[in-house]
Amino acid sequence: MLSIIEQIKQGQLWDFHGGIHPEENKTISNQAAIQQAGIPSQLVLPLKQHIGGKGDILVSVGDVVLKGQPLTQGNIAMCVPVHAPTSGRITAIEPRTVAHPSGLTDLCIVIESDGEDRWVEDRTPIDDFSSVDPIDLIERIRQSGISGMGGAGFPTSRKIQSGIGKAEMLIINAAECEPYITADDRLMREHAEEIIDGIKILQHILTPKVCIIAIEDNKPEAVKALNQAVTDHDNIIIRVIPTKYPSGGSRQLTKIITGQEVPANGRSTDIGVIVQNVGTVFAIKRAICDAEPLIERIVTLTGNSMSTPGNLWVRLGTCIDYLMELVGYKADKKHPRIIMGGSLMGFTLPHQQVPITKITNCIITPDKKELPLYNHEMACIRCSSCADACPTSLLPQQLYWYSKSEDYDKCNEYNLNDCIECGACAYVCPSEIPLVQYYRQAKSEIYSRKQDALAAERAKLRFEEKNARLERDKLERENKFKQAAENRRKEMKTENKGGDDAIAAAIARVKAQKAAQESGVAAPKPAVAAAIARAKAKQAEAAKSETSVPDNSEMAKLREERKQQARERKAKLAEETTATDSDKSEKKDAVAAAIARAKARKAAQAEEKTETPVASEEKNQNTEGSADPKKAAVAAAIARAKARKAAQAEEKTETPVTSEEKNQNTEGSADPKKAAVAAAIARAKARKAAQAEEKTETPVASEEKNQNTEGSADPKKAAVAAAIARAKARKAAQAEEKTETPVTSEEKNQNTEGSADPKKAAVAAAIARAKARKATQAEEKTETPVTSEEKNQNTEESADPKKAAVAAAIARAKARKAAQENNKKEE
Incomplete structure (x- = not known):
């Protein structure tokens, strides 16, 4: 039986469940070459443009920055920095509207460009990457701020690091299956050689057995350019796959190329496969060989409302309104719409001041005929079309009911997290139910509750650790006191022979104090009690040694002290009485004199x-x-x-x-x-x-x-x-x-x-x-x-x-x- 790799080399392909064939609409933007969008007067850079946490800000308002200068830094694996796309001055660090379906704001750095576009001076390109340690190359990729540019935004350095020693196959995702989007198509046509160089860098880091470039058959020009750039000794296979949506998904593409299913709640690396987008590979080449961080990307500008659609090299942080002026956007008077992303997975923007980010690959401005404006949601007729179209073999109908009723435990039971939000179920739904919106809302709520549960668990662990620490401290103190008491007993036994009697006297004093407290009688002072105890101890010693006359010197001293204290108290009382009488007589004399x-x-x-x-x-x-x-x-x-x-x-x-x-x-x-x-x-x-x-x-x-x-x-x-x-x-x-x-x-x-x-x-x-x-x-x-x-x-x-x-x-x-x-x- 042939292995999977042998089957792949022989041209074997597989298929995934479901999928649809929507109208492509790619010819609107893939006919012209990629153009430069230029440098706008203002750039708005969100701190979070990837999956993971935000980095620490390195600049402040009023600072002058250069092109390629890092603005943030991240010390964790799931955090990548953000760089300045051009030279200029920081004018604000404040919340601005970001590219997200919610339309909410997030912290952004605003740069006012100076038009000079000056690079930083400490750029160090690597000419021979094969002589560099893979760990150093991964760190260079992380410091360059590269994340997945196919739309997911997963940090590239983290994905590569997780595949070291595990990845037997490297799959380059060049399918670009969603309608309207042609950014990867034009990139492969014009920069095929640089893409191959980026693949070689990944091969040096991961050392896979085989590397496969998967591209749909609706891109013949791109296939031709890649074949010309690949040589026989590169160990790279170009595999053309049928056009089908969503074949560009990581799980679906893995199934098409290898025939293996990615496990639920797992990743492709679990089966020895690592998938990278073709745009990400190009960014890796720029970071290693040209010392250029990720500061720009190709964006497809398409739609019937544009006079000159096409693909542009756009600096990150460029606002949509600047791009709309370049392509001659003519908004519909009644229902203007600007969609970020594809026609199936994209979302409508609240306004045109939203910036371009690392995961933005397309901007669509459709008219009323191109894409329907309203969806009139109706009741589900249980036709099962959504289940037939789901590429991940889920049950969209059940998930819809559980999401709508907020039964999130059932949503997890039916593997809602495996949904890739491709929109195929909503596309085929005859009731026009926006299923993906329900799934996104349920996912957000599940994530929020999960974070709350984790925080509660951390608090519980801290509380338990605190109690354990206090208990340990208590036991240590008790042991310390016991040890000190034992040491005192030993010292008393070694110092005098009557140590046992002294211990008994101390115990007797404690008992006497307790009895006095219970009876309400004041206990004797410690000095008095100690003297009595010493006297009794000496009497016991004398009795043991058979002496006829006990030593009562301590008791005599104690009696003398008590007598002296009594005399002092009497003298004090007499003085107070005399003073009182003299005061009274003085008052009488004063009264008589006044009269x-x-x-x-x-x-x-x-x-x-x-x-x-x-x-x-x-x-x-x-x-x-x-x-x-x-x-x-x-x-x-x-x-x-x-x-x-x-x-x-x-x-x-x-x-x-x-x-x-x-x-x-x-x-x-x-x-x-x-x-x-x-x-x-x-x-x-x-x-x-x-x-x-x-x-x-x-x-x-x-x-x-x-x-x-x-x-x-x-x-x-x-x-x-x-x-x-x-x-x-x-x-x-x-x-x-x-x-x-x-x-x-x-x-x-x-x-x-x-x-x-x-x-x-x-x-x-x-x-x-x-x-x-x-x-x-x-x-x-x-x-x-x-x-x-x-x-x-x-x-x-x-x-x-x-x-x-x-x-x-x-x-x-x-x-x-x-x-x-x-x-x-x-x-």
């Missing part, structure tokens, strides 16, 4: 008002102030003490006080009420003596009065001055009594009665003061008034209370002298 000062101020105010009569307010204050005998006695005692000190100081410079005066002072101090009455009488007599002096001498200046009045601003000083004045007044009164008539019985009775009642005595004293003031006012009218200069002096001197008090004392001394002289004259 005395207030009463002194009231008395001083009553004395100082000599010009106007006593107001009813002063009388009320005097009456209320005398209502409390105890407080009045306290204030009088303080005043008498201060008066005595002042009197002693004056006696040194003046005549000594007679024994009679001393007795009176002593007696007056014995009774507080009598002292208050005597003080009032003394004040009245002092005022009389002052009036007498004013008749013969210069009247007392208003300066002294003002000083006295303002000197009372300080209550304490005013009280002292008042006490001194009362004492001196009493002395002057005693001197006058010797020369004048004795006090009448009426006055004595009044004094006696006044002394019996403090309130009456205060009232009498106030009446006497009022009479004295009236007499003074009467005398001042006849005497010379006080000058304005003296008043000013009084006002200035009254600013200082001390000076005012001194001036008042001097005035009182002069008054006494004047009284004594008057007494002598009368005698």
Whole structure:
């Protein structure tokens, strides 16, 4: 039996299930040679133009780039970089509409071309690729950004790498089975030799047993050009296959050439076959031999709405509107349409600002007659035409029901992922059901759920690993603590013989603490418990050694410490109590002093008002102030003490006080009420003596009065001055009594009665003061008034209370002298 390779060399071909024969419409664009589309003013380059992930951006807005300069880089196998198609400046990196059936946006790099088209300087072509390691060639292909250009967009480097050591057959897909598309046809006609060079590079990398170029029989010019480029020693077979759609699919082409089926959810490399598109082979040759990355490709521009259809070399990133101007596109007024891709597998673009990518091979602008505009979906009639046309032997009718009802488990069960979305089922459907749209939507949802499940699984694994790590850490800590405890036990046993007793003591302490916590009794301090344990341990040692007297030194020290702490606590409590008592006594003394000062101020105010009569307010204050005998006695005692000190100081410079005066002072101090009455009488007599002096001498200046009045601003000083004045007044009164008539019985009775009642005595004293003031006012009218200069002096001197008090004392001394002289004259 001949092998598959021998059968292939003999021209054996096979067929695949299903397939259709739509109208080709290739002659519209394959009659003219490939033209250059030129360089547009702006290029929009999507970061993702292949199957896989996006690369990392290497440029930023404002950078100047050169032709062939990489704009992104990829460090994973399923990622290929994007290069600058021309020189210019980066104007934006932003989302733009991309070539996708959804019409959504994706991140793009926008280049404003400068028109110079300058290449990068570090280009290094490889002249002899046969001397280069295949791994280095694969890396060069990956860095050149080459992906499948037949429409799938699978990274070429990844596909080649997966076929090393596995691929026995290399199949070059030149079928180009879809209607309207002629890009590969024109490429093979004009660049057959370069395509053969690219095949030789792949042969050097993969080392297959045979290489087959599969081309449909509707391209005779391309077959002729390839036959001229291939020589006998190239080990390349050109195999012409029947025209049938979709014979250009990877699975279908493998079945036609080898007769083998690619397994479900598998790849052609699983059966030793690797398939590459003819456009991809040409790009490999450019990358290796010319050091040109993938920056342009051939695009078929066709359709009845174009005036000059054909094939153009188009820079990647060129927008559709720029190409439409080149081919003279005339849009239909009612229903303009631009389809990217073939008539069966393509999709309608939302607008003309969509860029050309690496997988764009055709742009169709049909009119209303060329392709039907609307599909009026009707109910499925279960004719099974879709199943008969399916090239992958699926059941499109079942998949349609499950996709529409969102039963994705059933979709997977019926191998929805094996659908190549060729559109043959929708093409033959009499109900005009857009089956491919349902399949695409179901595939997207399945993929999204699969990604969510993978993310959840990764999160679950991370959670389980975290818990396992925490458990390991916990066990390590426990083992560490156990080992440390064991080491301590060993050390205690080696240090002393009674180590077992110490361990037992420690266990006992722990148990005692637990029992204390349960019973609510406070456990002893650690130091105390340790001392007790040590004492017990020593007692146990002594008992073992049969010693009669145990060592209680530790217990004695512990008792002494407790006693010392108790003594300190008692001393602290005593200090706090003493401080509290002293604070209370200080508060009481302060209250008493404040009361005395207030009463002194009231008395001083009553004395100082000599010009106007006593107001009813002063009388009320005097009456209320005398209502409390105890407080009045306290204030009088303080005043008498201060008066005595002042009197002693004056006696040194003046005549000594007679024994009679001393007795009176002593007696007056014995009774507080009598002292208050005597003080009032003394004040009245002092005022009389002052009036007498004013008749013969210069009247007392208003300066002294003002000083006295303002000197009372300080209550304490005013009280002292008042006490001194009362004492001196009493002395002057005693001197006058010797020369004048004795006090009448009426006055004595009044004094006696006044002394019996403090309130009456205060009232009498106030009446006497009022009479004295009236007499003074009467005398001042006849005497010379006080000058304005003296008043000013009084006002200035009254600013200082001390000076005012001194001036008042001097005035009182002069008054006494004047009284004594008057007494002598009368005698």
